[in-house]
């Protein structure tokens with residue numbers, strides 16, 4: 716890829732190779748994410764998008780290749796340091812929000828702050844502010860089973876952003892939503908990321924969702940086939 720020499724990438728992967736058993740999910744993928752950038756990763760089913768996200772987010776280790784974050788190699792960090800990095804620097808959103816069903820929306824969002832040692836009152840106050848930003852403050856006392864799909868994804872976004880991460884990894888965050896709810900959730904994510912300068916690595920099948928990104932990387936059979944900066948800047 717063509718690196719922008721004016722900025723050092725926040726997150727960079729070089730030559731990532733990863734197999735799941737006998738399936739070669741990644742065959743030497745290189746990708747960079749700049750600070751504040753929204754990058755869409757697209758490609759057909761099975762092309763390695765989720766595996767790439769899991770490697771970059773430190774959830775799985777690549778078999779070969781290198782990942783740097785802020786210039787520091789992270790793919791070989793001991794598990795405890797990697798887990799701290801995930802907790803403090805990264806936020807993750809999946810297709811089905813994976814909220815904790817027993818907790819209210821407010822408590823789901825407050826949880827990462829409580830785990831980081833924040834007091835309960837402050838954690839709940841920040842959680843409420845983030846729910847407000849995502850337009851779901853009115854649902855704060857509801858449990859995930861009582862929320863619509865779009866509301867649940869907004870709560871999941873609030874939970875991913877509440878700790879002030881540098882990077883949000885979003886794996887098909889709108890994949891389970893109808894197109895209107897999907898665009899509303901994506902608008903909210905792009906707006907929040909732009910406002911806080913958070914980078915986003917976004918996996919999507921949907922060209923309308925990819926259009927919110929600054930740049931798009933296309934994978935096929937575990938390799939990068941194309942890259943473009945022609946995404947429509949609808950989120951600015």
Ligand SMILES: Nc1ncnc2c1ncn2[C@@H]1O[C@H](COP(=O)(O)OP(=O)(O)OP(=O)(O)O)[C@@H](O)[C@H]1O
Pocket residue numbers: 735736738739740758759760761762763764765766767
């Ligand atoms: N845990 C696993 N065990 C075995 N094979 C896996 C595992 N995870 C992924 N794979 C395989 O690795 C390849 C890449 O999968 P991956 O989920 O990364 O693709 P994807 O592009 O995200 O697909 P989709 O768009 O369908 O989610 C696929 O062939 C998949 O079947």
